Amino acid sequence: MYSSLVLVSVFASAVLAHMQLYYPPTFGADNNPHRTDPADTELTYPYGCCGKKIPYPCRGYLDLLGTPQGASVATWAAGSEQNFSLTGLGDHYGGSCQVSFSVDKGNTFQVATSFEGDCPHRGQGTDPAKQTFEFMVPADVPAGDAIFAWTWFNREQEFNMNCAAVTIGAPGYSVAAPGVPYNQRPGPLVADIKDPDNGCWTVKTTAEVKYPNPGPDVVPGDG
Numbered sequence: 001m002y003s004s005l006v007l008v009s010v011f012a013s014a015v016l017a018h019m020q021l022y023y024p025p026t027f028g029a030d031n032n033p034h035r036t037d038p039a040d041t042e043l044t045y046p047y048g049c050c051g052k053k054i055p056y057p058c059r060g061y062l063d064l065l066g067t068p069q070g071a072s073v074a075t076w077a078a079g080s081e082q083n084f085s086l087t088g089l090g091d092h093y094g095g096s097c098q099v100s101f102s103v104d105k106g107n108t109f110q111v112a113t114s115f116e117g118d119c120p121h122r123g124q125g126t127d128p129a130k131q132t133f134e135f136m137v138p139a140d141v142p143a144g145d146a147i148f149a150w151t152w153f154n155r156e157q158e159f160n161m162n163c164a165a166v167t168i169g170a171p172g173y174s175v176a177a178p179g180v181p182y183n184q185r186p187g188p189l190v191a192d193i194k195d196p197d198n199g200c201w202t203v204k205t206t207a208e209v210k211y212p213n214p215g216p217d218v219v220p221g222d223g
Helices: 002-016 058-064
Strands: 019-023 075-077 081-088 096-102 110-116 132-136 144-153 159-169 218-220
Touching (some): 058 144, 081 144, 110 132
Parallel strands (some): 075 159
Antiparallel strands (some): 019 081, 096 144, 144 159
């Protein structure tokens, strides 16, 4: 009995020791003001965890688009500085993450910023106030409905993705044309998914992922 309890405890800790998007509120989250269904308690779970097939992209929540539960949770002007924050039960001593936008209902995503290391901030706990990251909304992202996506790789060959519905507004002032147009930015790295396996896997190591195609806006980490 003792050994069984230990195994259950260890398994539960391993399953829950992950992070999720806190702001903007992701689809299905307990802090999403438009949610009417029960909150999704597995948003921190990595893709492929626990024998469950999690649909890519956005954990299958794109079906909510066009419904009250899929309404926008934030409005950001193109070219503006914004932030996102994370929460959960464990920061996995960091990792690497990317934030991206889709303006075609999730068919394609373009990377806004790549954080290569220290995402989440290691040693800062899980308080969203201490897990906040700044980024620039691309100046030429089309105005209108969009999906904001956060993707994360930890050091254990695990991948997670959360998405939120946002609204992109026109720039409030004149902004310079970007060096790389929005539609030429790369898509986010997708790897470490067992089902379906796209054949791409990160290295299981003590180091953090360095993206092969991070896009023009990169925040270097320290790991």
